[in-house]
Amino acid sequence: MLKQIKGTLLGGHFSYYITRDQEYFIKICYDKEWVEKEYSNLKKYWNKLNINHLNLAEPIKYSLEKDYLITRFVKGKRLVELLDPNIHRLFGQLLRKFHNKGFTHSHIELTDIIYRDGQFTLVDVPFFNEKSSIHDIATIGICFKTYRLKEPWNWYKWGKCFKGFLSGYKLEDFTDYKKEYKKSFNKRMDYFIRKGGKKNKIKAYIMKFFYKIGLL
Structure with a gap:
């Protein structure tokens, strides 16, 4: 069943x-x-x-x-369900080790990370090792900022979690991150505009507007 x-x-x-x-x-x-x-x-x-x-x-x-x-089946909670900066900081540390070993998820979302009892499991990996480590960081950044908009009542908590993640990962140079963030964001929104249904197209245009005014 x-x-x-x-x-x-x-x-x-x-x-x-x-x-x-x-x-x-x-x-x-x-x-x-x-x-x-x-x-x-x-x-x-x-x-x-x-x-x-x-x-x-x-x-x-x-x-x-x-x-x-x-x-x-991996029992636990998705990282998107856990607004605990310490857990996000721990994941940042582990993702840094993951990247240092030459691995990349290449399509990572906060819904692709399962947490339980100190263990993290990555799921949804059809593009494993196809893109750069900075792409992983950029797509995670997009997730954090998107959920902050979806849950404005948790705006502060999402911000703290993102800071926790970055402190764990220890990203030193944000120049490449900002470039990849912009590239990945626009590519994703353009995909939804081209391929998505009416609702996805509307969401994509709204997201582009939020990006333009600095909320994404």
């Missing part, structure tokens, strides 16, 4: 399910290439990070015919 998880990404390219016993996570993707790439990345790297407290989801199987990927 399966239980569907609400919420899809990139205009509905994915559907998510967990088994009722919470043993397995099932991701249905309507792009066969992404299914194969993610399974291949997990199979190759899931037990090879060698970073204490940082893991990848364990791959189980995939099917190109039915467009699904199955991983071991």
Whole structure:
């Protein structure tokens, strides 16, 4: 028996399910290439990070015919649900180690990081090692600022968490970060304008406006 998880990404390219016993996570993707790439990345790297407290989801199987990927279900909370600067600082430290070992997530979101009892697990890795480390930092920065706008009642807390993350990561030069942030933000918004439905297009134009006035 399966239980569907609400919420899809990139205009509905994915559907998510967990088994009722919470043993397995099932991701249905309507792009066969992404299914194969993610399974291949997990199979190759899931037990090879060698970073204490940082893991990848364990791959189980995939099917190109039915467009699904199955991983071991990771119990815990997504980082986006945890407004604790200390937890974000710890993740910043681990991400720095991750990057220092030559790894990049390349499509990281705060929803792609699961936390439980001091352990962090990265999920959603079809683009593993395809982009730069500064791209990871920029996309995380976009996430923090986006959620701050979505939850203005938590504006201060989101700001503290982002500062915690940066203090843990110890980013020294913000020049490349700002360039990559602008590039990644515009690319993402342009994608939603071109490919998204009406709601996504409206959201993208609103986000562009917020960026222009300095809130993003």
